[in-house]
Amino acid sequence: MSAINDAPPTPLPAAVDAEQLTRLLALREQLLAEREQAMSPAVDRALEMADYYLFLGLTYFGYTERLFPEQR
């Protein structure tokens, strides 16, 4: 998958809790790392589905650094 490397800093609405966004992005990194070490296809798939839901949460922040989970 391609990445968009020249993205400008993401503008966020004033009401966004930027600290929570930072925590959720860190959580996502952790979740993706766990997928790399998943003990079985079952766990890997479960974590992949969890990523979809987590990413949905990220989109409510006006987050635009990555637009969808497959864009890595």
Added chain:
Amino acid sequence: MISAQGDQRFWNQATQTASRAELDAIHLDKIRHMVAWAYENSALHRRVYDEAGVKPDDIRTWDDFHHRLPFTDKPDYMSEQETDPRGFGGTALPEEHWQQYFHTTGTTGRFLNEAFTQYEMHKAGSQYCYSFWDFGVRPGDSAYFCFNFGMWIGLWSFYWGARNLGLRIVSGGGVSSEERVRQILDQRPTIVIATPTYLLHLAEVARQHGHDLSKAGVKMLAGGGEAGLSIPATRRQLSELWGVGDNIMDAYGVGEALFIGQACHASSEGVHVIEDVCHSYAVDPDTGEPLTEPGAVGEHVITSYTHFAQPFIKYRTHDLVRHVPEPDHGCGWSFAYLPGVVLGRADFMVTIRGVNVYPTAVENLIGEVAGLSNHYELHITRADGFDRMLVKVEAAPETALEHESLEAALGEHLRINLGVRLETQVLDPETLERYELKTKRIFDHRTADERPRVTLGQEGTSK
């Protein structure tokens, strides 16, 4: 558990009440990402952008977006669909990521095939939550779906939205209308979801079998797919038949780009664009220039943020809308508003003796004539170089008025309000076809050469 932060009147206050400047900044950033993604991964978009001599890095400002980036249109996708071995146009993600197929209803021509990833379906469903929440719907409420789940995405996405919010799903699939009435009376769902025409039809079926749906305990109606749920006369009738007061939620969709507009509770005659899932603006049908004049009617152009497997960027909907970027009707949402939702189709535009006649205006006026039902069809023809419109409408079952006097009353009401005289024909009740999904109301009998050609000033640049 609901977040302790933010105003809980809103599904997502941070973006839903953000300033226009904040929303526009997010949009421009997302659009730039989408253009880059599509250029790198979709053969269709690379070809369209190369033909226009534009690269993703060229799109840095709104002026670039409005004036350098070409429009895309359904024929672009259809032509690639016809040659693609899988039968899809404009795709940007390999097939292993696709999780479900759909196609458009085909009410304006051939089906356009659509591919969705699992994430896209989640994201697409999220847009309904803004409206459900605003109407007071909460997890644990129940939603009854009057559909057999086929290939039309509209109701599937409603279903994803209901799941997203945590509603209890009651399926009305695979049974007759009479059985659906019985299920609704037995199950007493909070919300019933269907097209407005089908909601009217269900109430008729209930009445024929001695039932009164206003006693079924239903709190709210929701739907879309056709005009009606933002039409005052239709809303009044549905409110009485179902006993739901003003709890009638409209959703506006574009077949290719999903439902993108949802009603708020405060204003019943339009929908908000859900700006977390798309960018939307209106353009002059002749020049393609963005419309800035308040109240101006233009063609609706959208960029979807729920489509990555098959991007839709600066996509022509051919819907005519009034786009209000900063609404102020008391709901608190800052998302743009479309009063009257879809006023007509740019490619079905009817000009009679110099007057543009919008189908939704005709529907509004039909509802104001005593003795007529909400079941109607508009037949457009061309004779001697002039457009003509015949309004066929069923008489209300209970009316004692003669068809001839109803035709005269309708013709005069249309003439006074539209400024032109249309032909009218009143039919017996139950004469016109009933549809479970999108009702076909407009029948354009003009030849391709006789229909208006709307190019947005870019004819030949995006083929």
